[in-house]
Amino acid sequence: MLIDAVKKELQRIVGVEHASFSKEALLCYAYDATNIRKMPDAVVFPKNAEEVSLILKMANAERFPVVPRGAGSGFTGGSVPVDGGVVLSTERMREIHSIDEANLTATVAPGVITWELQQEVEKRGLFYPPDPTSLNFSTIGGNIAENAGGPRAVKYGVTRDYVLGLEVVLPTGEIINTGVKTAKGVVGYDLTRLIVGSEGTLGVVTKAVLRLIPLPESTRTLLAVFPELADAASAVSGIIKARITPSTLEIVDSISIRCVEEYANVGLPKAGSFLIIEVDGTVEGTSKEADEVRRVCLENRASSVDEAVDKKEARNLWKARRAISASLFRIKPNKINEDVVVPRSEIPALVSGISGIAQRRGLLIACFGHAGDGNIHVNIMYDGKDAKESEVAHETVGEVFKLTLSLGGTISGEHGVGITKAPYLAMELGSDAISLMKRIKANFDPNGILNPGKVFAGGHSR
Numbered sequence: 387m388l389i390d391a392v393k394k395e396l397q398r399i400v401g402v403e404h405a406s407f408s409k410e411a412l413l414c415y416a417y418d419a420t421n422i423r424k425m426p427d428a429v430v431f432p433k434n435a436e437e438v439s440l441i442l443k444m445a446n447a448e449r450f451p452v453v454p455r456g457a458g459s460g461f462t463g464g465s466v467p468v469d470g471g472v473v474l475s476t477e478r479m480r481e482i483h484s485i486d487e488a489n490l491t492a493t494v495a496p497g498v499i500t501w502e503l504q505q506e507v508e509k510r511g512l513f514y515p516p517d518p519t520s521l522n523f524s525t526i527g528g529n530i531a532e533n534a535g536g537p538r539a540v541k542y543g544v545t546r547d548y549v550l551g552l553e554v555v556l557p558t559g560e561i562i563n564t565g566v567k568t569a570k571g572v573v574g575y576d577l578t579r580l581i582v583g584s585e586g587t588l589g590v591v592t593k594a595v596l597r598l599i600p601l602p603e604s605t606r607t608l609l610a611v612f613p614e615l616a617d618a619a620s621a622v623s624g625i626i627k628a629r630i631t632p633s634t635l636e637i638v639d640s641i642s643i644r645c646v647e648e649y650a651n652v653g654l655p656k657a658g659s660f661l662i663i664e665v666d667g668t669v670e671g672t673s674k675e676a677d678e679v680r681r682v683c684l685e686n687r688a689s690s691v692d693e694a695v696d697k698k699e700a701r702n703l704w705k706a707r708r709a710i711s712a713s714l715f716r717i718k719p720n721k722i723n724e725d726v727v728v729p730r731s732e733i734p735a736l737v738s739g740i741s742g743i744a745q746r747r748g749l750l751i752a753c754f755g756h757a758g759d760g761n762i763h764v765n766i767m768y769d770g771k772d773a774k775e776s777e778v779a780h781e782t783v784g785e786v787f788k789l790t791l792s793l794g795g796t797i798s799g800e801h802g803v804g805i806t807k808a809p810y811l812a813m814e815l816g817s818d819a820i821s822l823m824k825r826i827k828a829n830f831d832p833n834g835i836l837n838p839g840k841v842f843a844g845g846h847s848r
């Protein structure tokens with residue numbers, strides 16, 4: 387609980403209308419996409435680094451938790467205030483400060499929605515590739531804190547690859563600048579890379595200098611349908627072996643297709659598994675690559691390979707792809723969404739292993755995701771009101787992780803650890819590495835006020 391003097395001071399720092407303490411307001415900031423709920427004691431909407439700094443200094447003096455929050459679309463509970471305290475929302479930090487066409491950079495505030503930035507740079511023939519499927523609502527700050535990936539990561543990499551420099555408010559309130567505004571730079575330790583993916587535990591990002599690239603001239607979008615998921619998985623390996631680097635290579639299993647078609651009604655055939663494949667580049671290059679992709683899919687028993695005739699058709703396909711996650715709730719009211727990654731050549735072994743686990747456990751597990759980089763979203767569906775089914779579903783997580791690690795993979799490709807994966811950290815990382823990470827956290831945040839209970843939680847689970 388925050389004492390009245392602290393509430394007054396928060397109001398003084400951000401302005402009375404930008405600090406909320408009412409139950410209704412607090413409820414809206416109590417959860418993220420995991421649907422885990424914990425009520426904060428306050429929500430504040432600072433407008434710049436100076437206000438963030440004052441809030442963090444007061445948090446150290448008065449010892450209350452501060453939890454940074456973008457759009458709250460995280461899948462691991464990162465922005466859930468597990469210990470109460472103050473949710474620090476970046477909603478008022480929405481400026482695109484500048485787009486530098488000569489140096490191919492954009493300088494933005496953390497609350498900018500990823501899609502809005504992409505639209506702005508595309509007007510100038512430029513491209514900001516990181517595209518989490520949540521791009522219509524997630525923020526650049528949240529993307530940086532989670533090192534978000536997305537369909538285009540197979541060719542263009544993840545958020546980390548586009549962050550040149552950051553303005554960060556440290557947990558103790560100092561405002562620092564990391565990295566560069568130039569194309570390269572190697573002065574000192576790479577604090578930018580340390581902050582990217584640190585899940586809001588090492589600092590609050592208040593500004594980012596992002597790298598842009600030229601917008602590709604042409605994009606071709608194909609949809610290949612396979613009778614079996616295993617064939618779609620083999621086609622993924624086939625495309626990579628054929629030395630094609632698609633700009634997206636997404637896999638969708640039959641459970642997900644059925645759900646999304648019933649939900650979004652975009653005219654997808656309701657049988658089989660899909661690959662959505664995009665190639666981009668020059669007109670001539672994409673034409674050759676599209677032909678080659680079609681050949682590999684047919685060789686791997688695709689029953690059809692169709693191409694979107696225009697941008698509208700391609701957009702519809704992506705609309706359906708983005709709706710999959712939400713549409714799965716048609717099957718069961720609860721889901722555990724894991725985002726494991728394996729070497730691409732092991733995707734067939736992963737999908738067949740997961741199908742075996744689902745059968746053994748008597749659960750429905752829907753798989754879809756960014757197959758081009760081996761990143762499969764494994765959605766374990768269950769009814770939270772059914773205690774037995776809920777227990778089995780949660781036990782299954784460890785089994786999926788064990789399978790993933792045995793195939794040389796990692797337990798998270800893009801959603802981070804947050805609170806949901808914290809109990810599994812030691813499955814992947816050695817104790818020396820975890821201990822070093824804890825020492826880094828303690829150095830940045832000696833009083834443990836910034837986003838406590840995350841990454842190393844040990845205690846908070848779903």
Ligand SMILES: Cc1cc2nc3c(=O)[nH]c(=O)nc-3n(C[C@H](O)[C@H](O)[C@H](O)COP(=O)(O)OP(=O)(O)OC[C@H]3O[C@@H](n4cnc5c(N)ncnc54)[C@H](O)[C@@H]3O)c2cc1C
Nearest residue numbers: 456457458459460464519520525527528531535586591800
């Ligand atoms: C339908 C759907 C699809 C998704 N698809 C993808 C996908 O394809 N790829 C992917 O990577 N993720 C995906 N996600 C997960 C999520 O959208 C990403 O993790 C996203 O980056 C979170 O952004 P956000 O603004 O919602 O952040 P939040 O959920 O609000 O916060 C996420 C973390 O970032 C921290 N944080 C937020 N802002 C700051 C800041 N300014 N400074 C420091 N820390 C901060 C928070 O404390 C928290 O730990 C998806 C989610 C949904 C619901």
